Amino acid sequence: MLDFINKIFGKDAGSSGNVAKERLRLVLVHDRSSVSPEFLQVLKNDLIEVISKYMEIDEHTLEVNLDSNNENQVALVANIPVKKMKRGVKGAAQ
């Protein structure tokens, strides 16, 4: 019902027009930066390697992507679910 009302007023952030804009924005961040999927995969592997020294992370749900802010500045956005902190790492026990 709420969806329906939102649709009438065209203010729904999840409306297909907004979904289109958001998808387009993300795809253009990649197109314009000419970063290949392989490049991101290599970066992802390196990130996993480094972060794994300090904490146990969920490699399967980890996401690394390019995004942009309002000023069209490209940002590297990573969502890295942590399973457990590792003990005995230098600096971690303080």
Next chain:
Amino acid sequence: MGEVIVVTSGKGGVGKTTTTANIGAGLAGRGHKVCLVDADIGLRNLDVVLGLENRIVYDITDVTVENCRLKQALIKDKRFDQLFLLPAAQTKDKTSVNPEEMQKLCLDLQEEFEFVIIDCPAGIEQGFRNAIAGAERSIVVTTPEVSAVRDADRIIGLLEAAELRDPMLIVNRLRPKMVRAGDMMSIDDIIDILAVDLIGVIPEDEMIVVTTNKGEPVVMDNASLSGHAFRNVVSRLKGEEVAFLDLDEQGFFSRLWKVFGKK
């Protein structure tokens, strides 16, 4: 010296040829001497959109290989005596013309015409490179879809790399009702993403189909909204300031009133 403008889009089927035909006819209707060049070699269509398909004798490659003189290949429109078409070759491919030949052709046409408008093929390969080689300004046509806007972005990048700066954007086939319902990207959304100057918004209109069926540019049709939108594009190309059509106001009843000549 006239001005050479290329109409391009990247993606096919967004309305490049329709746009080229209507801008050309609109400029000619306002008294300018215009030459339309179909650069889509192998897939020529500008001739049928203009209703001139039965009058082709020579084509663009006949001119570049000097099989005929430029003037022999130009087809004069029957409705506007200031409008001419240089058709594409249908039996050759895009490599039969090169950018240098196109540059020379455009220079020759500039001598004769106030506006030379080039209908670019879809894609970013040789056909695109040929079509933009002799151009000084560019129009990018897109529709409010993710795929078309994405390709437009790519084209804008390539145009800028070729020193064709400040492309002018036309958003074609906009459906105001869907935009209001939030189910289509708005003009603001598209401008926000592409960051270029807007020169036209053409609403989706069945009259485009009807007029194209008959080989008559919709810009000649005074009653249609899309014809009005194309006439506005022509005015803006000439440097006039024209407000964009308030498509929100174009409900069924206000259009009905228009038909009856009331406001």
